[in-house]
Amino acid sequence: MTASNENPDNIPSYSQEEVQEILQNAIVRKVDNQDHFTYEQLSEMAKELDISPETLKVAEENWQQQKTELQQRQAFDKHRWQKIKRRWEGYLIFNAFLVTLNLITAGTVSWAVYPLAFFGLGLVYDTWETSRLEGEKYDRALEKWQKKKSA
Template identity: 40%
Template sequence: MTYNSEDVQKILQIALTRKQEGEFSREQLVEMASELGISSNILETTEHKWLAQQEEERSRHTFNTFRRRDFWGHFVSFIAVNLFLILLNLITSPSYFWAIFPVLGWGLGLFFHWWSVYQSKTEDYEIAFQKWRAQI
């Protein structure tokens, strides 16, 4: 039976997981790579790329958390202010429901804010992420 490189990688990954549920040291990683015939240069380059990817994922997670907290603050403000306006409207002029205009206007803005926060596969998201990253 023959295996392609992707199959070998998956099999070895599962076997390593079953063999040792704990963590591996850097020395163990180097030893495993040498047993598999992977040069130290390739291992080091790959390790740096992997670390950079991990840092990128952490940055994106932090950025997403920041944006979601900002959105929920906006949402709470929307609810509080518009409830006040609706109550004010019902007390002062119950025959004309003028509070619908700020509710709809602000609601439209809130919808677009939600859309920008929870759509993370767009070009606008990438631009916002790069700007945020440059600030930190």
């Protein structure tokens, strides 16, 4: 609740965010244990709040678009981390083979440390880059993945 300088009677006033939270809480309490609402119920609630059907439709479309974008981002993130996981698995299998071969032929680990180190550094860098991907770079990578996926 925010205090208002223009409010001589000490009638509470609320910010837009507070109004939204209070109304969401009231809607939850009004429909006791109901998990899903029909479009008619949604329209009725909007009408009670003096929200026009057009505004409701635009809000619903925006919500659906945001939901779709979030799902795409989650799928992209899952893809990126699965790709890194597969690369680590390949790295471990390949280098286990090299170390085993080196042990069998030389009786010690000597030359196998070089590919282990060089490939490992590259993989660590790729993992680090994947974990830091954000902002504009993330958006470009997401667009590239979406194009590749749809092709």
